[in-house]
Amino acid sequence: MTEMPRRVAVVGSGPAGFYAAGALLAADPPAEVDMIERLPTPWGLVRLGVAPDHENIKAVSRAFERIAQRPGFRFFGNIELGRDLTNADLVRLYDAVIYSVGAQTDRRLGIPGEDLPGSWAATEFVAWYNGHPDFQELEFDLSGERAVVIGNGNVAIDVARMLALTAEELAPTDTTEKAERAILESGIRDIVMLGRRGPAQASFTPPELQELGELVGADVVVDPAELELDAASEAALEQDRERARRNVEILREFAAREPTAKSKTLRLRFKVSPVAILGDERVEAVEVVKNVLEAGLDGQIRAVATDEREVIPCGVVFRSVGYTGVALPDLPFDERRGTLPNQGGRVLDERGEPIPGLYCAGWIKRGPSGVIGTNKKDATETVELVLEDAEAGLLVRDREAGNLEDLLVERGVDFVAYGGWEAINGLERKRGEPVGRPRIKLCTWEELLAAGRS
Numbered sequence: 001m002t003e004m005p006r007r008v009a010v011v012g013s014g015p016a017g018f019y020a021a022g023a024l025l026a027a028d029p030p031a032e033v034d035m036i037e038r039l040p041t042p043w044g045l046v047r048l049g050v051a052p053d054h055e056n057i058k059a060v061s062r063a064f065e066r067i068a069q070r071p072g073f074r075f076f077g078n079i080e081l082g083r084d085l086t087n088a089d090l091v092r093l094y095d096a097v098i099y100s101v102g103a104q105t106d107r108r109l110g111i112p113g114e115d116l117p118g119s120w121a122a123t124e125f126v127a128w129y130n131g132h133p134d135f136q137e138l139e140f141d142l143s144g145e146r147a148v149v150i151g152n153g154n155v156a157i158d159v160a161r162m163l164a165l166t167a168e169e170l171a172p173t174d175t176t177e178k179a180e181r182a183i184l185e186s187g188i189r190d191i192v193m194l195g196r197r198g199p200a201q202a203s204f205t206p207p208e209l210q211e212l213g214e215l216v217g218a219d220v221v222v223d224p225a226e227l228e229l230d231a232a233s234e235a236a237l238e239q240d241r242e243r244a245r246r247n248v249e250i251l252r253e254f255a256a257r258e259p260t261a262k263s264k265t266l267r268l269r270f271k272v273s274p275v276a277i278l279g280d281e282r283v284e285a286v287e288v289v290k291n292v293l294e295a296g297l298d299g300q301i302r303a304v305a306t307d308e309r310e311v312i313p314c315g316v317v318f319r320s321v322g323y324t325g326v327a328l329p330d331l332p333f334d335e336r337r338g339t340l341p342n343q344g345g346r347v348l349d350e351r352g353e354p355i356p357g358l359y360c361a362g363w364i365k366r367g368p369s370g371v372i373g374t375n376k377k378d379a380t381e382t383v384e385l386v387l388e389d390a391e392a393g394l395l396v397r398d399r400e401a402g403n404l405e406d407l408l409v410e411r412g413v414d415f416v417a418y419g420g421w422e423a424i425n426g427l428e429r430k431r432g433e434p435v436g437r438p439r440i441k442l443c444t445w446e447e448l449l450a451a452g453r454s
């Protein structure tokens with residue numbers, strides 16, 4: 001008797017999900033993969049997170065398209081866990097389930113005024129300008145002269161840069177029409193990014209930082225005094241990693257520049273922590289405290305507040321201090337780390353024992369770090385454990401349990417199959433072609449589902 005192929009459900013269709021699917025489909029013997037996604041569209045943050053002017057980064061989607069063409073791959077979009085399907089359904093139908101749902105919400109600052117109108121999570125702004133159908137109703141008031149972006153990561157850089165782009169820079173992108181108009185008509189002239197630690201501790205990467213110095217419509221401004229390194233940072237830089245050293249070099253070059261009277265200014269500040277977002281009815285300013293840096297016993301360099309405060313008037317605030325995972329229905333959750341509790345990708349129960357058949361990959365496994373490619377190694381590691389457990393006979397599925405498609409049809413669930421996504425993709429690309437854009441996205445659930453059914 002020939003063995004039935006192993007069947008694996010991958011929940012979430014971002015980079016980690018696709019890399020896991022790729023590794024499973026390339027295994028010997030290949031597994032069958034059903035990818036389950038809440039939205040009608042795949043690719044996760046590659047479609048809805050990567051900045052629209054970073055088309056070269058989005059090109060990784062071609063690799064995902066090739067994976068989707070392999071025999072044994074199916075896509076089920078518009079499926080919400082807890083509403084249409086449960087973890088128990090998946091455990092019954094599949095040998096293994098890999099959760100790769102990412103880190104779905106923003107980390108909070110925990111300071112007064114954080115929820116004032118005009119104070120936004122960067123994740124909301126990013127989802128909005130990228131055409132995420134859950135965020136299109138948001139109204140960003142960009143009429144004030146100054147925007148403050150809190151955080152020193154690549155998302156903060158994306159947000160600051162997007163606010164500074166000109167018509168010619170936005171024209172070849174797939175930014176939504178509404179967002180493009182709002183950015184071009186905005187009153188913002190000064191964009192201020194706040195880092196709580198110093199230039200050597202910033203978590204953005206050199207190519208992304210360098211890009212800020214090449215903007216058509218904005219001068220990048222850095223105060224040389226804020227680049228002075230304390231002894232601990234100097235020492236860290238000596239033995240350091242390429243990234244911090246390169247970042248500091250680029251920042252020093254920025255600090256030495258003379259402003260060229262471009263219409264906007266993008267200002268990078270360091271060693272300042274927001275302590276309150278101020279305003280009566282809406283955001284009017286951010287109050288910051290100046291920090292000094294100290295090396296802790298663990299060798300980590302920490303920001304320690306001084307008594308010196310400063311109020312930075314502004315009309316809008318974007319809080320960009322990282323993402324965090326959200327608990328999944330019927331699954332354990334590590335609240336502290338914001339991930340599924342796991343060992344190398346095997347999901348653990350409350351006693352720390354692996355739960356047979358349950359795995360995770362990507363940000364829900366390791367937290368929101370790394371670049372897209374980091375997820376390839378991460379997902380491959382998880383798939384190796386799946387295959388190892390399968391070999392060891394630890395994975396059992398109910399062979400009589402049937403098939404996901406039949407179950408969804410029986411429950412009357414209106415899913416979008418891969419062909420439906422291809423119809424959406426084709427339509428979006430066609431709309432973009434005459435105006436020289438990679439695509440013009442469909443941004444509402446109605447439009448997406450209608451195209452997905454065609």
Ligand code: NAP
Pocket residue numbers: 109150151152153154155156158195196197201202203204205208273274320321322323368369370371372
């Ligand atoms: P991130 O890299 O973790 O940066 C978070 C930033 O927030 C850090 O500078 C952190 O400072 C700061 N922060 C945290 N808590 C704070 C607080 N209470 N007050 C002030 N600042 C605070 O996160 P991210 O920017 O969201 O990016 C997530 C991941 O996606 C990263 O791995 C990033 O590289 C990746 N990404 C890559 C690209 C790209 O390649 N182009 C684009 C976007 C995102 P501390 O260091 O002091 O904690």
